[in-house]
Amino acid sequence: MAKFDLNDDSIVCIVGSGAGGGTLGNELAQRGIKVVILEAGGRYETQDFINDEWESFAQLAWTDMRTTSGSWRIAKDFPNLPAWIVKAVGGSTTHWAGASLRFQEHEFKTRTTYGDLQGANLLDWPITLAELEPYYAKAELKMGVTGTNGIPRLPGNNNYKVLSAGAARLGYKEFHSGNMAINSQPRDGRGSCQQIGFCFQGCKSGAKWSTLVSEIPKGEATGNMEVRPGSMVLKIEHDASGKVTGVVYVDQQGVMQRQKARVVAVAGNSIESPRLLLNSASSKYPDGLANSSGQVGRNYMRHMTGSVYAVFEQPVHMYRGTTMAGIVRDEARHDTKRGFVGGYEMETLSLGLPFMAAFLEPGGWGRPFASAMEDYPNMAGMWLVGEDMPRATNRITLDKTAKDKHGMPVASVHFDDHANDVAMRNHAYQQGRAIYEAVGATRVFNTTPYPSTHNMGTNRMSEKARDGVVNKYGQTHDIKNLFVSDGSQFTSGAACNPTLTIVSLAIRQAETMAGMMQRREI
Amino acid sequence: MKTINKPTELGRRGFLKTSVAAPAAASLAIGVGISPQAAWAQAAQHLSAHEMASLVKMARDIYPHDHLADTHYVTACAGFDAMAADAGKKAMFAKGVADLDAAAKARHGAADYLSIAWEGDRVKLLQAIETSAFFGKVRSTLVVSLYNQKDLWAKFGYEGSSADKGGYINRGFSDIDWLPQA
Numbered sequence: 001m002a003k004f005d006l007n008d009d010s011i012v013c014i015v016g017s018g019a020g021g022g023t024l025g026n027e028l029a030q031r032g033i034k035v036v037i038l039e040a041g042g043r044y045e046t047q048d049f050i051n052d053e054w055e056s057f058a059q060l061a062w063t064d065m066r067t068t069s070g071s072w073r074i075a076k077d078f079p080n081l082p083a084w085i086v087k088a089v090g091g092s093t094t095h096w097a098g099a100s101l102r103f104q105e106h107e108f109k110t111r112t113t114y115g116d117l118q119g120a121n122l123l124d125w126p127i128t129l130a131e132l133e134p135y136y137a138k139a140e141l142k143m144g145v146t147g148t149n150g151i152p153r154l155p156g157n158n159n160y161k162v163l164s165a166g167a168a169r170l171g172y173k174e175f176h177s178g179n180m181a182i183n184s185q186p187r188d189g190r191g192s193c194q195q196i197g198f199c200f201q202g203c204k205s206g207a208k209w210s211t212l213v214s215e216i217p218k219g220e221a222t223g224n225m226e227v228r229p230g231s232m233v234l235k236i237e238h239d240a241s242g243k244v245t246g247v248v249y250v251d252q253q254g255v256m257q258r259q260k261a262r263v264v265a266v267a268g269n270s271i272e273s274p275r276l277l278l279n280s281a282s283s284k285y286p287d288g289l290a291n292s293s294g295q296v297g298r299n300y301m302r303h304m305t306g307s308v309y310a311v312f313e314q315p316v317h318m319y320r321g322t323t324m325a326g327i328v329r330d331e332a333r334h335d336t337k338r339g340f341v342g343g344y345e346m347e348t349l350s351l352g353l354p355f356m357a358a359f360l361e362p363g364g365w366g367r368p369f370a371s372a373m374e375d376y377p378n379m380a381g382m383w384l385v386g387e388d389m390p391r392a393t394n395r396i397t398l399d400k401t402a403k404d405k406h407g408m409p410v411a412s413v414h415f416d417d418h419a420n421d422v423a424m425r426n427h428a429y430q431q432g433r434a435i436y437e438a439v440g441a442t443r444v445f446n447t448t449p450y451p452s453t454h455n456m457g458t459n460r461m462s463e464k465a466r467d468g469v470v471n472k473y474g475q476t477h478d479i480k481n482l483f484v485s486d487g488s489q490f491t492s493g494a495a496c497n498p499t500l501t502i503v504s505l506a507i508r509q510a511e512t513m514a515g516m517m518q519r520r521e522i
Numbered sequence: 523m524k525t526i527n528k529p530t531e532l533g534r535r536g537f538l539k540t541s542v543a544a545p546a547a548a549s550l551a552i553g554v555g556i557s558p559q560a561a562w563a564q565a566a567q568h569l570s571a572h573e574m575a576s577l578v579k580m581a582r583d584i585y586p587h588d589h590l591a592d593t594h595y596v597t598a599c600a601g602f603d604a605m606a607a608d609a610g611k612k613a614m615f616a617k618g619v620a621d622l623d624a625a626a627k628a629r630h631g632a633a634d635y636l637s638i639a640w641e642g643d644r645v646k647l648l649q650a651i652e653t654s655a656f657f658g659k660v661r662s663t664l665v666v667s668l669y670n671q672k673d674l675w676a677k678f679g680y681e682g683s684s685a686d687k688g689g690y691i692n693r694g695f696s697d698i699d700w701l702p703q704a
C-alpha cells in the first residue's frame with residue numbers, strides 16, 4: 001500500500017473517507033493521481049461490525065461533542081447529538097441503509113419552481129439533471145444499485161409487505177422494494193444480501209456498498225492512495241497568494257502533523273466540513289476559508305423527516321431483513337395542492353428494541369410508552385423523508401465556549417423548521433397512518449425526527465460567487481485548489497436520500513479535477 | 523409465520539422455569555419484592571438501601587412491564603450506585619428520593635414513596651418532578667440500561683444479533699401470512 005511523505009506537495013489531500021471523500025479518492029487514484037485521505041475515525045472491516053445497536057453505535061458513530069440550538073426537538077431531546085453519522089473509515093456509508101435515488105429535474109431548480117418562499121433561501125443549482133445523468137449512471141453501476149443496470153430488486157421483507165399492501169389499498173402506484181446499493185446477487189467481489197437486518201450497524205455480509213468495502217480498497221490497490229485513520233484535521237493552511245498548501249492534523253498517536261498538498265478536498269459531512277473551513281480562518285481570510293459569500297455553514301438542511309410506526313393484531317417482525325426494504329414514491333412529486341412545495345418519500349424502516357426505546361418517543365415513559373414497547377413484535381415502520389427548505393439562519397457555527405480534546409471549537413448546530421417542512425411532515429404523518437390503517441393497524445405512532453442522518457447544504461453550490469461557496473464542480477469560488485466533495489455542496493436537498501447524488505458529484509469532480517491538474521490550472 | 527413467544531406467555535413460562543430450576547432465588551425475589559431489605563438493596567455501596575429500593579421502584583413505574591421480573595429492574599438500576607461514587611450524583615439521588623418521600627407524605631399521608639400502594643398515585647408524584655435533573659438522569663439511564671439487557675429482548679419479541687445465525691434469509695424475513703389481499 002502506498003505511503004506518502006508529509007512534505008509531498010504533489011498529492012491531493014482529502015479530509016474524510018465517506019461517500020464523497022472515499023469516492024473522490026478512488027476516482028483520482030484510478031486516474032494515476034496521488035491521494036492521501038485523512039480520516040478522523042478508526043478502521044473497522046466487515047468482520048469487525050457488531051450486530052448490537054448500542055455497541056455498534058459506540059464503535060462507529062461520531063460521538064465527539066456538538067452543541068445545538070433552535071426550535072427543533074433535537075435541541076431538547078439530544079442536545080449533544082444533533083446528527084447520527086459516522087466517524088470511521090467509510091464514513092456514514094458504513095451506517096447507511098443503501099437507498100439510492102436520483103433527484104427529479106425540478107429539484108435542481110427550486111428557486112424557479114417553488115418561487116420566492118418567505119424564510120427560505122432557495123437557489124437553483126448551477127447544474128441540471130441532464131448534466132448529472134451520465135454521472136448518476138456511473139454511480140449506479142459502481143454501487144450496484146438494484147432496479148438499474150438489469151440488477152434485480154431485493155425480495156421484500158415483512159415490513160415491506162405491510163407497506164406495499166397498505167399502499168396498494170390506498171391506490172398508490174409507485175412502490176417497490178427500492179433502488180438499493182445492496183447486492184441482490186453476488187457482484188463486484190461481494191456476496192448477496194443475507195437479510196441480516198443490521199444494515200445501520202455495518203453490513204456483516206459485505207452485500208451493502210460502502211466506500212469501506214468498495215472505493216477504498218480499490219483505490220488502495222492502485223498504489224496511488226493512502227488512507228490514514230485516526231487523523232483529525234484541525235486546519236487548512238494557505239500561502240500569501242491565498243492558495244491552500246496543506247492541512248494540520250492530529251495523527252493516530254495524538255501527534256500534530258502537517259500534510260502538504262497540491263489540492264485539498266473537504267469531505268467531512270455537512271457539520272464538520274464548514275466547521276473545518278471556519279476554524280481555518282486567518283488574517284487573509286478572517287471569516288474562514290472560502291467564505292467571502294458568508295454562506296459557509298448556512299443553509300443547513302436535514303430533510304423533513306419523521307417516522308410512522310403502527311401496531312397490528314398479529315406479528316410483523318419488522319426488524320427481520322433489510323432495514324430499508326421498500327419505498328412508496330407517489331408523494332415525491334411537487335404539487336402545491338397538498339399545501340407545501342416539494343415532495344417526500346415513504347421508506348420502510350425498523351429499529352431494534354434498544355433503539356426503539358430511545359427513539360420511538362424520546363423522553364416518553366409510563367404505561368402508554370411501556371405498552372407501545374410491548375407491541376414491538378407486531379409493529380411495522382416507515383421513515384418519511386422529504387425536501388426541507390434551506391434557510392440562512394439554519395446554520396453551523398463554531399461554539400463560542402465548547403472545545404474538543406484537541407482544543408478545536410466544536411460545531412454548534414442551529415435549526416428551526418420552516419413552515420413548509422411542518423406542513424409536509426403533517427401530510428406525511430397522515431398518509432403514513434392511512435397506509436397502515438388500510439391494512440388494519442390498531443395503534444399508530446408519529447415519531448419525531450431522529451438525530452439527522454442526512455446532513456446537507458452548508459457549503460452550497462452556486463452559479464455566482466456571492467450566493468454560495470462552491471461552483472458546479474465543487475471547487476470553492478474563492479480558492480481554486482480548495483474543493484468541497486460531500487453533501488455540504490447541495491444547493492437544495494430534494495425529496496430523496498442524498499448519497500447517490502454525493503457519489504455522482506464526486507465522480508464528476510474527480511474527472512474535472514484531474515483535467516485541471518493536467519492542464520496545470522491547479 | 524415464525525413467531526417468538528408473546529410477552530405475556532413468556533413472562534409466565536420464565537417464572538415457572540425459574541421456580542423449578544432455582545426455587546431459592548425465585549422465592550427470594552418474590553418474597554421480598556422491592557424493599558430496602560432485599561439483598562441487592564443492602565449491597566449498595568454508595569446509596570442507602572432505601573434509596574436503592576426507591577430507585578428500583580421508580581424504574582418499574584417509569585417503564586412498567588408486568589411481564590418482567592424485578593431482577594431486570596434491579597440490573598437496570600445497578601449503575602446508579604456506581605454513579606453515586608461521585609459526590610454530586612450521590613447528593614442528587616439522595617435529594618431526589620427524599621423529595622419524593624416528602625411529597626408522598628404530604629400528598630398521600632404515606633410513610634414514603636415506596637409504601638404508596640397504587641402505581642397511579644406514585645406516577646402522579648413522578649409527573650410532578652418530570653422536568654427535574656434527577657428524574658431526567660434516572661429515565662435517560664434506564665431507557666438504555668433496561669431495554670439493552672440482552673436476556674429480556676426475547677420477552678419483547680426481538681431476536682437480537684442475526685449475522686451469526688446466517689441472517690433471516692432462511693429464518694422468516696418474509697413469512698408474514700395474515701395480510702389482506704389488495
Ligand SMILES: Cc1cc2nc3c(=O)[nH]c(=O)nc-3n(C[C@H](O)[C@H](O)[C@H](O)COP(=O)(O)OP(=O)(O)OC[C@H]3O[C@@H](n4cnc5c(N)ncnc54)[C@H](O)[C@@H]3O)c2cc1C
Binds near residue numbers: 021038200267
Ligand atoms: C443510519 C443512517 C442511514 C442512512 N441511510 C441512507 C440511505 O439509505 N440512503 C442515502 O442516500 N443516505 C443514507 N444515509 C446518509 C448517508 O450516509 C450520508 O448522506 C453520506 O454518507 C454522507 O457522505 P459524506 O461524504 O458527506 O459524509 P460521511 O459519509 O459522513 O463521511 C465523512 C467522514 O469525514 C470524517 N471527518 C469529519 N471531519 C473530519 C476531520 N476534521 N478530519 C478527518 N476526518 C473527518 C468523518 O469521520 C467521516 O468518516 C444514512 C445515514 C445514516 C447515519
Ligand code: SF4
Binds near residue numbers: 195198199200322
Ligand atoms: S440486510 Fe442485507 S444489506 Fe443489510 S446488513 Fe444484512 S446482508 Fe447487509
